[in-house]
Amino acid sequence: MRAVISVYRKEGVEKLAKALQRLGYEILSTGGTAKYLREHGIQTEEIAKVTGFPEILNGRVKTLHPVIHGGILYRDWIDKDREEIEELGIIPVDIVVVNLYPFEEMMKENLEEEELMEFIDIGGPSLIRAAAKNYFRVIVLVDPEDYGWVIDKLEKGELERKDRAYLAWKAFSHTAYYDSVISNALKRLFKIEEEGKELSLPMKLGTRLRYGENPHQRGILYHNPFEDIGIAKSQVLQGKEMSFNNYLDADSAVRIVLEFPNDPACVIVKHNNPCGVATGSDLKDAFLKARETDPESAFGGIVAFNNTVNKELAEELTSMFLEVVIAPAYEEEALEVLSKKKNLRVIKFLGMSYSYDIKKVSGGFLLQDEDRELYDTLQVVTERKPTEGEFNDLIFAWKVCKYVKSNAVVIARGGRSLGIGSGQVSRVDSLRCAIEKAVRHGFDLKGAVLASEAFFPFRDSIDIAAEAGITAVIQPGGSIRDDEVLSAANEHGMSMVFTKMRHFRH
Numbered sequence: 001m002r003a004v005i006s007v008y009r010k011e012g013v014e015k016l017a018k019a020l021q022r023l024g025y026e027i028l029s030t031g032g033t034a035k036y037l038r039e040h041g042i043q044t045e046e047i048a049k050v051t052g053f054p055e056i057l058n059g060r061v062k063t064l065h066p067v068i069h070g071g072i073l074y075r076d077w078i079d080k081d082r083e084e085i086e087e088l089g090i091i092p093v094d095i096v097v098v099n100l101y102p103f104e105e106m107m108k109e110n111l112e113e114e115e116l117m118e119f120i121d122i123g124g125p126s127l128i129r130a131a132a133k134n135y136f137r138v139i140v141l142v143d144p145e146d147y148g149w150v151i152d153k154l155e156k157g158e159l160e161r162k163d164r165a166y167l168a169w170k171a172f173s174h175t176a177y178y179d180s181v182i183s184n185a186l187k188r189l190f191k192i193e194e195e196g197k198e199l200s201l202p203m204k205l206g207t208r209l210r211y212g213e214n215p216h217q218r219g220i221l222y223h224n225p226f227e228d229i230g231i232a233k234s235q236v237l238q239g240k241e242m243s244f245n246n247y248l249d250a251d252s253a254v255r256i257v258l259e260f261p262n263d264p265a266c267v268i269v270k271h272n273n274p275c276g277v278a279t280g281s282d283l284k285d286a287f288l289k290a291r292e293t294d295p296e297s298a299f300g301g302i303v304a305f306n307n308t309v310n311k312e313l314a315e316e317l318t319s320m321f322l323e324v325v326i327a328p329a330y331e332e333e334a335l336e337v338l339s340k341k342k343n344l345r346v347i348k349f350l351g352m353s354y355s356y357d358i359k360k361v362s363g364g365f366l367l368q369d370e371d372r373e374l375y376d377t378l379q380v381v382t383e384r385k386p387t388e389g390e391f392n393d394l395i396f397a398w399k400v401c402k403y404v405k406s407n408a409v410v411i412a413r414g415g416r417s418l419g420i421g422s423g424q425v426s427r428v429d430s431l432r433c434a435i436e437k438a439v440r441h442g443f444d445l446k447g448a449v450l451a452s453e454a455f456f457p458f459r460d461s462i463d464i465a466a467e468a469g470i471t472a473v474i475q476p477g478g479s480i481r482d483d484e485v486l487s488a489a490n491e492h493g494m495s496m497v498f499t500k501m502r503h504f505r506h
């Protein structure tokens with residue numbers, strides 16, 4: 001019996017090699033691995049000796065030889081295969097153990113292009129793929145976590161074909177991931193804009209979550225190896241394990257709060273919709289204002305801040321039930337206060353990362369660019385121009401509206417949301433919801449502004465808004481009835497701004 005061992009990271013492989021030797025395997029290995037194994041008292045034959053061909057091109061060709069690949073790929077249940085390898089003096093290989101050149105790690109080291117390309121492993125994936133293809137007979141090991149149980153089963157003579165198939169599945173996933181990282185690295189390096197005929201996105205296991213959106217669904221967080229920041233990479237400082245829905249909500253909350261880089265800002269999210277957003281004199285002021293938008297919904301919310309949480313704010317936060325607090329930094333004393341709420345998840349975010357926006361439909365995936373724009377133009381289309389205060393509030397409301405599920409309507413004044421209408425199937429109903437909630441929570445809407453993430457199809461919403469006291473509106477424009485909508489705004493003495501950019505969020 002023969003094992004081929006060729007590993008870049010060598011630590012620990014001696015334990016496996018010793019066990020294999022005990023089981024009677026002859027060990028073949030590449031130069032560096034052979035040296036390491038010998039240093040650990042393990043007898044091994046160098047592959048170059050077996051093939052009669054030296055490693056060449058500075059290691060670019062070591063194991064790419066028919067004697068090695070013939071030994072791996074040979075089928076012992078086919079007469080012709082047996083005859084062929086006997087005739088050619090090829091000895092069967094039964095186990096292949098490989099770990100690859102660390103391209104992914106090196107990609108982050110800012111190497112020169114030529115140096116980085118040398119970390120693309122060629123012989124390793126070939127060994128892995130050959131062994132995985134021949135799982136009927138051959139064992140392939142790419143993950144040290146499998147060494148223990150495989151040796152255990154080999155010792156007991158219990159390793160079955162389904163175990164080898166499992167290892168082959170892992171092996172092909174591993175080489176596919178490896179190649180996907182390389183392909184995406186080249187795309188980035190050479191700024192290739194085109195989406196290819198095939199798309200492979202590398203994903204690495206982050207955390208197995210307790211469950212998915214609901215307890216009967218499985219949930220897993222995967223990491224994107226090209227992104228070192230973003231919600232998936234944020235630090236959980238305390239509290240219960242983040243759930244699937246917590247991640248979704250935290251992602252939205254941070255995206256919104258980052259729209260306000262110049263003022264202390266707070267965003268409260270529930271079910272992936274903001275239910276309160278405010279800027280304030282400090283973060284506590286922003287939090288209190290955001291919470292006032294809709295105190296019932298804020299209960300159990302996900303709260304994001306754009307600056308350091310201090311002790312005073314932490315005390316306010318612990319006075320109610322919240323699921324997640326997320327901020328770029330925390331004062332030590334604030335963390336002490338927050339730690340009294342054992343279940344409260346406290347997250348430190350390291351920034352937002354942007355790549356594709358991917359959604360699933362049956363039979364496929366929908367892929368689009370992330371919505372990173374705000375507006376195309378800001379064009380006043382009414383007789384009356386917005387006052388400076390109205391204009392600032394319009395921009396505030398527009399920024400929030402972008403993150404509200406369609407049909408989205410945001411009523412705001414003084415840098416805070418007063419009413420948010422989300423997810424209704426008609427725009428006018430979203431508006432009615434927003435007004436009703438604002439009034440129920442004690443807000444007088446006189447002089448408030450209104451944002452709508454898509455155009456108004458009819459004048460009805462404008463009439464309703466005017467009646468509620470709203471004096472300025474921001475919306476993309478572009479309806480065939482824009483004239484009718486504009487006349488309504490002019491009739492009511494409102495000002496209206498077109499952005500010429502829509503922000504549907506489904």
Ligand SMILES: NC(=O)c1ncn([C@@H]2O[C@H](COP(=O)(O)O)[C@@H](O)[C@H]2O)c1NC=O
Pocket residue numbers: 006007008009029030031032033034059060061062063064098099100101120121122123124125
């Ligand atoms: N060129 C080849 O034929 C080849 N065969 C195996 N390797 C890789 O060489 C590494 C081990 O080399 P060494 O034992 O010399 O340190 C492993 O990561 C293995 O994946 C190769 N290297 C790169 O392609």
